[in-house]
Amino acid sequence: MNNIKQDHAxxxxxxxKDEAHVDWHDETLWFVRSKRDKAVFQIPEWExxxxxxxxIKNHVLSNMHDYLVEFEKKATENGIKIHWAADGQExxxxxxxxxxxxxxxxMVKSKSMLTEECHLNEFLxxxxxxxxxxxxxxxxxxxxxxxxSHIVLPAIHLKRAxxxxxxxxxxxTEKGATDPQYLTxxxxxxxxxxxxxxxxxxxxxxxxxxxxxxxxxxTNEGNADMGVHLADVHIASMGFEKIIPKVEHLGVFxxxxxxxxxxxxxxxxxxxxxxxxxxxxxxxxxVDNGRTKQLGRPDFRNSLKCIRCAACFNxxxxxxxxxxxxxxxxxxxxxxxxxxxxxxxxxxxxxxxASTLCGSCSNVCPVKIDIHEQLYKWRQVLVQEGHVxxxxxxxxxxxxxxxxxxxxxxxxGKLGRFLMKNSPFMTNNNLNVWYQHRDMPDxxxxxxxEWFIREKGGK
Amino acid sequence: MKVALFIPCYIDQFYPQVGIATLQLLExxxxxxxxxxxxxxxxxxxxxxxxxxxxxxxxxxxxxNFKDFDYIVSPSGSCTLHVKEHLxxxxxxxxxxxxxxxxxxxxxxTDILKVESLSVQFPxxxxxxxxxxxxxxxxxxxxxxxxxxxFSKTEHxxxxxxxxxxxxxxxxxxxxGFGGTFCVTEEAISVKMGKDRISDHTRHTVEYITxxxxxxxxxxxxxxxxQGSAIKVKHIAEILNG
Ligand code: SF4
Numbered sequence: 001m002n003n004i005k006q007d008h009a010x011x012x013x014x015x016x017k018d019e020a021h022v023d024w025h026d027e028t029l030w031f032v033r034s035k036r037d038k039a040v041f042q043i044p045e046w047e048x049x050x051x052x053x054x055x056i057k058n059h060v061l062s063n064m065h066d067y068l069v070e071f072e073k074k075a076t077e078n079g080i081k082i083h084w085a086a087d088g089q090e091x092x093x094x095x096x097x098x099x100x101x102x103x104x105x106x107m108v109k110s111k112s113m114l115t116e117e118c119h120l121n122e123f124l125x126x127x128x129x130x131x132x133x134x135x136x137x138x139x140x141x142x143x144x145x146x147x148x149s150h151i152v153l154p155a156i157h158l159k160r161a162x163x164x165x166x167x168x169x170x171x172x173t174e175k176g177a178t179d180p181q182y183l184t185x186x187x188x189x190x191x192x193x194x195x196x197x198x199x200x201x202x203x204x205x206x207x208x209x210x211x212x213x214x215x216x217x218x219t220n221e222g223n224a225d226m227g228v229h230l231a232d233v234h235i236a237s238m239g240f241e242k243i244i245p246k247v248e249h250l251g252v253f254x255x256x257x258x259x260x261x262x263x264x265x266x267x268x269x270x271x272x273x274x275x276x277x278x279x280x281x282x283x284x285x286x287v288d289n290g291r292t293k294q295l296g297r298p299d300f301r302n303s304l305k306c307i308r309c310a311a312c313f314n315x316x317x318x319x320x321x322x323x324x325x326x327x328x329x330x331x332x333x334x335x336x337x338x339x340x341x342x343x344x345x346x347x348x349x350x351x352x353x354a355s356t357l358c359g360s361c362s363n364v365c366p367v368k369i370d371i372h373e374q375l376y377k378w379r380q381v382l383v384q385e386g387h388v389x390x391x392x393x394x395x396x397x398x399x400x401x402x403x404x405x406x407x408x409x410x411x412x413g414k415l416g417r418f419l420m421k422n423s424p425f426m427t428n429n430n431l432n433v434w435y436q437h438r439d440m441p442d443x444x445x446x447x448x449x450e451w452f453i454r455e456k457g458g459k
Numbered sequence: 460m461k462v463a464l465f466i467p468c469y470i471d472q473f474y475p476q477v478g479i480a481t482l483q484l485l486e487x488x489x490x491x492x493x494x495x496x497x498x499x500x501x502x503x504x505x506x507x508x509x510x511x512x513x514x515x516x517x518x519x520x521x522x523x524n525f526k527d528f529d530y531i532v533s534p535s536g537s538c539t540l541h542v543k544e545h546l547x548x549x550x551x552x553x554x555x556x557x558x559x560x561x562x563x564x565x566x567x568x569t570d571i572l573k574v575e576s577l578s579v580q581f582p583x584x585x586x587x588x589x590x591x592x593x594x595x596x597x598x599x600x601x602x603x604x605x606x607x608x609x610f611s612k613t614e615h616x617x618x619x620x621x622x623x624x625x626x627x628x629x630x631x632x633x634x635x636g637f638g639g640t641f642c643v644t645e646e647a648i649s650v651k652m653g654k655d656r657i658s659d660h661t662r663h664t665v666e667y668i669t670x671x672x673x674x675x676x677x678x679x680x681x682x683x684x685x686q687g688s689a690i691k692v693k694h695i696a697e698i699l700n701g
Contacts, residue, residue, distance in 0.1 A: 008645070009644060009645045009646070009647070009648075012645060012647050012648050013646070013647040015647075016647040016648070016651055019651070022651060026655070030630070037603070037604075040606055041606055043606065044606070046606035047605065047606055047607065315604065317633055317634045317636065317652055318645070318648050318652075321648050321651050321652060321655075322648055353509075353640075353641070353644060353645070354645060354648075355638070355641070356591070356634050356636060356637065356638030356639075356641050356649075356652075357507065357591075357592075357638065357639075358591035358595065358634035358638075359591055359592075359595035359596065360591070360595070360602075360604060360632075360634070362595075363595065363602050363604035363605055364604045376506075376507065379507070379508065379509035380506075380509050380510075380511050380512070381509075382509055383508075383509035383510055383512075384509075384512065388508075388509060396504075396505055396508055396510045396513065397510075397513060399504065399505065400505050400510065400513040400514070400516075400517060402499075403468065403499045403500040403502070403504075403505075403517050404499070404516035404517040404519075404520055405499070405516070405520070406496075406497035406498070406499055406520065409468075409499040409500075433643040433646050434642065434643055434646075434681070436646060436650075437646075437650040437681075437682065437685060438650065438653075438678065438681030438682050438684075438685055439680075439681045439684040439685050440473075440681060441473045441474065441677055441680065441681075443473070444472075444473065444474075444475050444476075446475060447471050447472055447475055448466050448470060448471045448475035448477075448478035448479065449466075449471055449494075449496065450475075451475050451478075451479060452478075452482075452494050452496075453496075456494075
């Protein structure tokens with residue numbers, strides 16, 4: 001995997017140079033979180049619904065093999081071609097071979113975070129295949145040659161003026177135009193041409209149902225349907241964890257997903273696909289790409305319950321103020337920070353530390369992933385596996401020595417409040433960093449312990 | 460009732476007045492308070508940095524100091540939570556005993572002492588900073604994310620104080636950005652989060668920010684002082700002790 005340009009902390013420092021923009025970003029996402037709150041508080045049984053979602057997913061994780069086999073069998077009976085991809089590369093090659101087989105060099109794609117994870121667009125570009133993302137937000141970031149910064153709202157880091165400028169450059173809209181209606185209409189016209197001229201359409205999968213071999217794709221723009229209804233070939237890419245056992249379970253997940261994602265009671269389009277229509281070909285690519293490995297990690301396996309609603313992003317006080325790109329991984333935010341180290345520990349060692357462990361993510365998660373606990377556990381793993389700098393290790397080790405010994409601690413304290421310099425959070429003599437924007441408390445005349453001994457005679 | 464006091468290292472070194480207020484308050488409420496002198500730290504700073512494995516000696520020291528008490532009280536939600544979740548000294552039985560018998564101060568006042576009234580005054584507008592570990596970890600108050608009945612042990616206690624007006628905030632349980640080593644390793648975000656918390660309190664014209672965690676308050680106070688703000692911070696023990 002590529003090396004990262006900047007770690008989370010430096011990228012965030014960069015992002016925070018424009019404080020007004022950070023405020024806007026924070027408030028925009030907080031608004032989504034508030035909408036989610038309003039929507040879920042209308043459902044008295046919300047917490048039971050989360051519990052049900054979580055239990056179903058846990059059950060699937062424990063019976064993955066059986067459900068995948070069942071799904072493959074049913075889908076094949078329905079006339080869908082199933083492909084298995086061990087990793088991103090294999091996934092991309094399968095997609096390419098299907099496109100090549102059709103004798104075309106263009107494809108339309110609705111939102112699929114999995115293809116971001118596999119870097120499909122870059123791969124196909126190199127092969128001379130043009131991919132147009134049909135989700136509006138995806139299209140915007142694609143034109144700007146940026147990755148999405150959010151899994152539900154890919155262009156949420158951009159203000160209207162920036163979108164206007166992008167459209168001006170790429171779609172020839174008027175310079176300086178920011179009217180959303182005007183801009184959306186321009187995008188719509190441009191995408192309409194794309195839809196009409198593409199023979200191959202790729203979609204993601206939100207839920208794949210083992211008992212029927214069908215799958216559901218949720219969008220708000222209807223772009224997935226538009227793409228596949230007009231195309232001769234429909235490719236659906238899914239991570240294997242998208243499986244749910246029965247159709248009736250959709251009643252749990254569709255309710256959880258839309259409310260958690262955007263505060264809507266249901267996504268505008270929940271499209272159910274079961275078999276290719278006459279004359280159409282349908283492929284499903286089931287991707288592993290590290291998921292088996294994650295499934296084998298007892299502490300982290302339940303991160304695979306994720307239904308990609310992004311509620312954890314919207315509630316995360318760090319994400320709201322650092323922006324999605326600071327996470328340098330396809331899936332940003334709290335969930336990204338527990339998924340990414342599984343794929344590449346060295347590259348993503350900074351991410352589990354990009355959190356205050358406030359726990360809000362775990363509370364909003366519709367499938368009850370203990371995200372903040374996994375962040376804590378990844379920290380332990382990353383240190384044990386040697387992915388934390390030796391300077392930091394040294395600082396922590398000496399701190400640990402002092403704090404493990406009452407006499408050291410007391411002597412250190414007497415020698416001028418050692419915590420001033422070696423305070424636990426000042427590892428590595430980071431006092432200067434603290435001082436950039438904060439003062440330290442005044443040093444008291446005596447410590448509590450000294451007061452206690454003086455006042456109470458040490459008893 | 461015999462109570463052992465656990466005073467986290469920040470409080471011992473920087474905010475002794477919080478330890479003193481806690482001790483006096485517990486004594487006023489009829490407790491016999493003991494302060495085991497060889498205590499140092501709960502080990503959280505190491506553990507949250509990924510070095511939990513270095514905590515054996517620190518944990519053993521903690522166990523040695525507190526194993527003989529049925530009530531251990533601490534004026535810090537964060538340290539209390541850490542011990543409750545992660546204390547594993549060599550003597551596992553003693554560690555379990557401690558994990559089960561350690562209380563954050565406002566939790567102890569509410570659930571064990573069942574305090575229903577206090578004769579203290581604090582005629583000021585106060586904003587409550589609901590620290591995450593106390594709230595989401597120890598469940599000192601209902602969390603805004605959950606569809607569940609609201610309650611707040613801390614607010615309940617503050618409401619017993621004469622003259623104190625608790626001001627509503629826009630985001631009542633947003634993190635302040637302290638986060639242990641996060642406050643220096645992710646300095647930009649940490650400070651921005653702190654500033655945003657402070658703006659919320661400022662908008663609601665508070666005179667004092669109070670809370671159950673000195674670490675959060677120290678971070679907020681650091682920013683307030685730098686801004687030259689008139690808002691002061693006070694740990695909840697200081698207000699309840701009068
Ligand atoms: S981890 Fe939970 S909250 Fe975050 S995207 Fe996944 S399902 Fe949604």
